[in-house]
Amino acid sequence: MNTTRRTLLGASLALPAAAMLPRDAAAADSFKVGFIYVAPIGDAGWTYQHELGRKALVAALGSAVTATYVENVPEEGADAERVIRKLATDGHKLIYTTSFGFMEPTLKVAKTFPKVKFAHCTGYKRAANVSTYSARFYEGRYLTGIIAGRMTKSNVIGYVAAFPIPEVVQGINAVLLAARTVNPNVTIKVVFVSSWFDPGKERAAADTLISQGADVVMHHTDSSAVVQGAEEKGVWSFGYDSDMLRYGPKTNLTSVTMDWDNYYIDQTKEAIAGTWKSSDTWGGLKSGMVKLGPLNTAVPDSVKAEVAAAQAKIESGALLPFAGPVKDQSGAVKIAAGASLSDGDILGMNWFADGVQGKLG
Amino acid sequence: MRLSLEARERPARIMTWASPLLAAVGSVIGVSILFAALGRPPLTALYVLFVAPLETLDGLAELALKATPLLLCAIGIAIGCRAEVWNIGAEGQFTVGAICGGGVALALGGGGAWWLLPLMILAGIAGGMAWAGIAAFLKTRFNAHEILTTLMLTYISIQLLGYLVHGPWQDPDGHSFPQTKQFEDDALLPMLIEGTRLHVGALFALAAVPFGSILLGRTMMGFRIRTVGAAPAAARYAGFSRNGVVWFCLLLSGGMAGLAGICEVAGPDGQLTPVISPGYGFAAIIVAFLGRLNPVGILFSSALMALLYLGGEGLQVSMQLPIAVTGTVQGMLLFFLLGADVLINYRVRLRPARAVAGVARHA
Numbered sequence: 001m002n003t004t005r006r007t008l009l010g011a012s013l014a015l016p017a018a019a020m021l022p023r024d025a026a027a028a029d030s031f032k033v034g035f036i037y038v039a040p041i042g043d044a045g046w047t048y049q050h051e052l053g054r055k056a057l058v059a060a061l062g063s064a065v066t067a068t069y070v071e072n073v074p075e076e077g078a079d080a081e082r083v084i085r086k087l088a089t090d091g092h093k094l095i096y097t098t099s100f101g102f103m104e105p106t107l108k109v110a111k112t113f114p115k116v117k118f119a120h121c122t123g124y125k126r127a128a129n130v131s132t133y134s135a136r137f138y139e140g141r142y143l144t145g146i147i148a149g150r151m152t153k154s155n156v157i158g159y160v161a162a163f164p165i166p167e168v169v170q171g172i173n174a175v176l177l178a179a180r181t182v183n184p185n186v187t188i189k190v191v192f193v194s195s196w197f198d199p200g201k202e203r204a205a206a207d208t209l210i211s212q213g214a215d216v217v218m219h220h221t222d223s224s225a226v227v228q229g230a231e232e233k234g235v236w237s238f239g240y241d242s243d244m245l246r247y248g249p250k251t252n253l254t255s256v257t258m259d260w261d262n263y264y265i266d267q268t269k270e271a272i273a274g275t276w277k278s279s280d281t282w283g284g285l286k287s288g289m290v291k292l293g294p295l296n297t298a299v300p301d302s303v304k305a306e307v308a309a310a311q312a313k314i315e316s317g318a319l320l321p322f323a324g325p326v327k328d329q330s331g332a333v334k335i336a337a338g339a340s341l342s343d344g345d346i347l348g349m350n351w352f353a354d355g356v357q358g359k360l361g
Numbered sequence: 362m363r364l365s366l367e368a369r370e371r372p373a374r375i376m377t378w379a380s381p382l383l384a385a386v387g388s389v390i391g392v393s394i395l396f397a398a399l400g401r402p403p404l405t406a407l408y409v410l411f412v413a414p415l416e417t418l419d420g421l422a423e424l425a426l427k428a429t430p431l432l433l434c435a436i437g438i439a440i441g442c443r444a445e446v447w448n449i450g451a452e453g454q455f456t457v458g459a460i461c462g463g464g465v466a467l468a469l470g471g472g473g474a475w476w477l478l479p480l481m482i483l484a485g486i487a488g489g490m491a492w493a494g495i496a497a498f499l500k501t502r503f504n505a506h507e508i509l510t511t512l513m514l515t516y517i518s519i520q521l522l523g524y525l526v527h528g529p530w531q532d533p534d535g536h537s538f539p540q541t542k543q544f545e546d547d548a549l550l551p552m553l554i555e556g557t558r559l560h561v562g563a564l565f566a567l568a569a570v571p572f573g574s575i576l577l578g579r580t581m582m583g584f585r586i587r588t589v590g591a592a593p594a595a596a597r598y599a600g601f602s603r604n605g606v607v608w609f610c611l612l613l614s615g616g617m618a619g620l621a622g623i624c625e626v627a628g629p630d631g632q633l634t635p636v637i638s639p640g641y642g643f644a645a646i647i648v649a650f651l652g653r654l655n656p657v658g659i660l661f662s663s664a665l666m667a668l669l670y671l672g673g674e675g676l677q678v679s680m681q682l683p684i685a686v687t688g689t690v691q692g693m694l695l696f697f698l699l700g701a702d703v704l705i706n707y708r709v710r711l712r713p714a715r716a717v718a719g720v721a722r723h724a
Contacts, residue, residue: 034678041683068677068681070674070677070678070684072684073681074636075634076636077630077638077639077641078426079628079639081558081629082427082671083674083678087678089419090679100538104543104631125535164527164539164540165537165538166537169537194523194635201559211553267596347536348536349537350537358597
């Protein structure tokens with residue numbers, strides 16, 4: 001195979017000279033920013049939202065910035081560290097690593113490249129040149145819980161989830177607690193599919209939940225399979241990551257969407273200006289990092305008003321989604337009446353509220 | 362007139378060497394057209410794909426690091442294939458090897474004992490062997506086909522790993538995220554080159570090449586393996602135990618995949634996570650056939666495969682090409698390489714339609 005490689009190069013020299021002119025991709029003084037994506041960009045989902053953020057960054061800063069991305073980098077194994085390192089050696093000054101599994105690789109590369117700045121999404125380990133950022137997705141979930149509680153007839157909500165990690169558990173509990181404020185009989189059935197992106201499995205899980213009586217389904221995975229399945233079966237659905245109304249025009253009630261645009265623009269501006277400092281950002285509805293997508297016309301005006309009121313209260317801090325009294329599945333009090341969870345307790349959430357059917361771990 | 366493939370009486374020696382060259386020319390032309398159509402200079406793109414990853418010491422180390430698990434798994438798979446024992450589940454044996462060796466690291470790491478790493482490696486090999494041994498038992502006892510059993514065992518191994526990292530082995534300080542704590546320093550494989558990630562596991566992989574070659578070419582067991590694969594009736598007549606060969610091949614390939622697994626977690630990973638392998642066990646099947654089931658060939662094919670991964674990332678980083686393009690380029694190269702190999706055993710003939718029918722009857 002050594003022969004092969006040499007031959008490839010030899011043969012390539014014979015190509016037309018016009019092809020030999022290298023194209024200067026970036027202006028010389030352009031600030032290079034890198035993005036690592038865990039999945040292909042596609043046309044909806046987690047990675048797609050980060051790509052929208054990258055595009056917004058390019059649109060805002062123009063030729064002052066060159067924003068490279070590498071998509072479909074596996075979280076598992078040794079690949080991520082190599083790709084992050086490659087971006088750093090290639091002159092990227094600020095690197096966004098957009099999935100939890102990139103945490104250790106990001107920190108390792110950051111140690112080798114102390115002058116390069118890194119921002120890791122959804123992790124909890126920081127360093128002098130490593131920031132973290134994420135959003136309170138559960139605030140958006142809480143709003144969908146109100147709608148779900150009002151719209152369900154069977155009082156069963158089906159929830160297709162990827163893995164039992166705190167971020168997912170927060171969403172499930174938030175939906176349950178919100179739904180019960182308007183409909184105390186609601187229960188949630190959860191199916192874990194052990195994958196962030198597996199449309200076949202996600203769809204099969206949704207079908208199972210619907211056959212078990214769920215007339216509202218939602219998902220914490222990255223495809224639109226659940227929304228599409230719900231549209232076919234004629235049950236209500238909620239989208240996640242991106243606005244998914246177009247995948248279920250009749251039955252998709254709304255979506256919890258993420259918006260990283262301002263974070264990427266602000267952080268990159270600071271890095272260019274030299275004022276960037278390692279920080280921990282946890283945005284939410286108030287900062288606009290989490291948004292509720294357009295509402296389906298099927299949502300009654302009274303419910304719309306209810307959602308708008310709750311959103312205003314969450315943004316002002318008057319409503320805390322994880323406020324007591326809350327019991328877990330075993331009946332133990334997790335949040336006392338009058339108390340609310342600290343950020344630390346929310347970040348490590350590893351229990352299901354009473355009313356969630358499904359096992360953790 | 363019709364184009365037809367005609368079987369050669371014996372494999373053409375010249376094509377054995379010419380087919381990779383032919384494939385190279387074909388893929389360079391194909392890939393260049395693709396790059397040109399996307400508005401990228403083909404020469405620069407080819408350079409990024411094939412040369413840039415090899416220009417630095419770090420790049421070479423990364424290439425060897427990426428090739429290591431592929432090489433270990435593929436040689437084991439290839440030896441089995443020579444005996445028509447199809448181990449599709451190297452991915453699962455890799456995972457169990459990582460679990461067993463990683464379990465030792467988590468339980469005994471931090472004490473600084475000299476025997477810790479050897480014990481981890483032995484545990485990894487034993488885990489992979491045991492996992493493949495289940496398939497060998499099912500095959501020899503119940504005649505359950507190993508293609509099915511090894512594949513199904515892969516899914517079980519991934520669930521087992523998921524249970525451990527979500528449950529008993531979860532890092533208590535990890536905010537409930539599914540992962541174990543980082544291994545202690547004494548449970549990490551020593552580096553071969555300071556400043557890179559190349560660890561001693563690469564030496565095991567390199568040693569597997571002469572090991573596999575000698576086993577297949579110079580030992581009685583190798584002769585049995587080849588005979589059982591090429592002429593089962595003759596093997597029976599000679600009194601070679603088919604079951605013995607099945608056990609040997611599965612234990613050997615399972616052990617090698619297990620070794621690859623522990624080297625990966627005690628090398629670059631440094632902890633157990635819900636998924637350890639980004640598909641090494643499956644990619645190794647391609648690598649094994651690309652290397653024509655020959656250990657020396659596999660050394661080159663694993664390096665080429667690793668280069669395709671690295672070069673593919675280079676295309677994304679330096680040329681701003683989407684991953685679909687790098688996937689297409691990789692597919693094109695494999696297509697030409699495997700396609701050109703047909704010419705070793707077949708010749709292309711232009712024939713009148715009637716004569717083609719005659720060939721078909723002949724076959």
